[in-house]
Amino acid sequence: MTQYAVGDIQGCYAELIDCLDQVNFNPKSDCLWVAGDMINRGPDSLTTLEFLYQHRNSLRCVLGNHDLHLMAIYFGHRKAKKSDTIDPILNHPNCDLWIDWLRQQPLCVFDPNTQFFMSHAGLPPQWSVTQALAYSEEISSVLKSDGIEKFLTNMYGNTPTHWKNDLTGIERLRCITNYLTRMRICDVDGGLEFDYKGDLTNIPAGYHAWFKHPHRQSSNEKIIFGHWASLGGYTDHHTLFGLDTACVWGQYLTLMQLDTQQYFTANAQPRPSQ
Numbered sequence: 027m028t029q030y031a032v033g034d035i036q037g038c039y040a041e042l043i044d045c046l047d048q049v050n051f052n053p054k055s056d057c058l059w060v061a062g063d064m065i066n067r068g069p070d071s072l073t074t075l076e077f078l079y080q081h082r083n084s085l086r087c088v089l090g091n092h093d094l095h096l097m098a099i100y101f102g103h104r105k106a107k108k109s110d111t112i113d114p115i116l117n118h119p120n121c122d123l124w125i126d127w128l129r130q131q132p133l134c135v136f137d138p139n140t141q142f143f144m145s146h147a148g149l150p151p152q153w154s155v156t157q158a159l160a161y162s163e164e165i166s167s168v169l170k171s172d173g174i175e176k177f178l179t180n181m182y183g184n185t186p187t188h189w190k191n192d193l194t195g196i197e198r199l200r201c202i203t204n205y206l207t208r209m210r211i212c213d214v215d216g217g218l219e220f221d222y223k224g225d226l227t228n229i230p231a232g233y234h235a236w237f238k239h240p241h242r243q244s245s246n247e248k249i250i251f252g253h254w255a256s257l258g259g260y261t262d263h264h265t266l267f268g269l270d271t272a273c274v275w276g277q278y279l280t281l282m283q284l285d286t287q288q289y290f291t292a293n294a295q296p297r298p299s300q
């Protein structure tokens with residue numbers, strides 16, 4: 027079995043197939059880690075989700091903010107934005123099936139064999155892998171339960187910005203979700219800042235990229251993440267694998283082979299609307 031990881035697909039189906047073809051991906055024997063934001067904004071969200079669902083037994087997925095956004099719209103707690111491209115999913119007869127599957131996906135995973143950790147945004151500087159897995163499990167149990175509706179109604183928002191272990195209720199769930207799906211930069215206390223979307227060179231004073239935080243607990247872990255498109259895959263660290271290379275914004279999709287850490291890329295296909 028060969029294991030691969032892919033960054034934010036966001037409905038870039040042709041580029042996903044291009045990458046998988048380059049490595050002769052075999053769903054019967056290989057495994058694909060998917061770093062979240064599988065759908066939305068890109069041209070083929072429906073085909074992408076159909077494909078991933080069809081190959082679900084060969085995948086290890088985590089949820090990104092766009093995947094949660096799809097769920098919030100499905101359950102009627104959010105209206106689609108103009109730039110969303112998920113209507114074909116919501117209008118499809120299999121939508122219930124796909125949403126049921128997405129509800130089973132965690133916010134982070136850790137594989138003891140390969141020692142890789144993956145979440146959509148990364149690993150918060152003040153958390154160990156063990157903590158992240160436990161907090162992700164809190165979200166998973168809500169997503170699988172009837173409590174999902176209350177969670178999705180209250181999921182949106184930027185507060186609390188700072189993690190505290192004694193947070194409770196929806197504030198705790200929102201904080202965990204924001205750390206694992208929306209984090210880019212943190213202040214010295216590990217607090218989140220949501221406006222900055224630039225690269226590593228222009229981070230505002232007093233903030234650090236989450237993975238360059240001076241007190242990061244997880245400095246020895248191998249971490250796969252997406253979400254931060256403007257990094258262009260550059261983390262300046264040999265155990266950090268930022269796989270969002272902005273395919274949906276016209277750059278390219280990145281697939282990494284886990285054992286060799288070799289990268290395979292597929293340039294974004296030209297789109298008539300752009």
Ligand SMILES: [Mn+2]
Pocket residue numbers: 063090091092146207252253
């Ligand atoms: Mn994202």
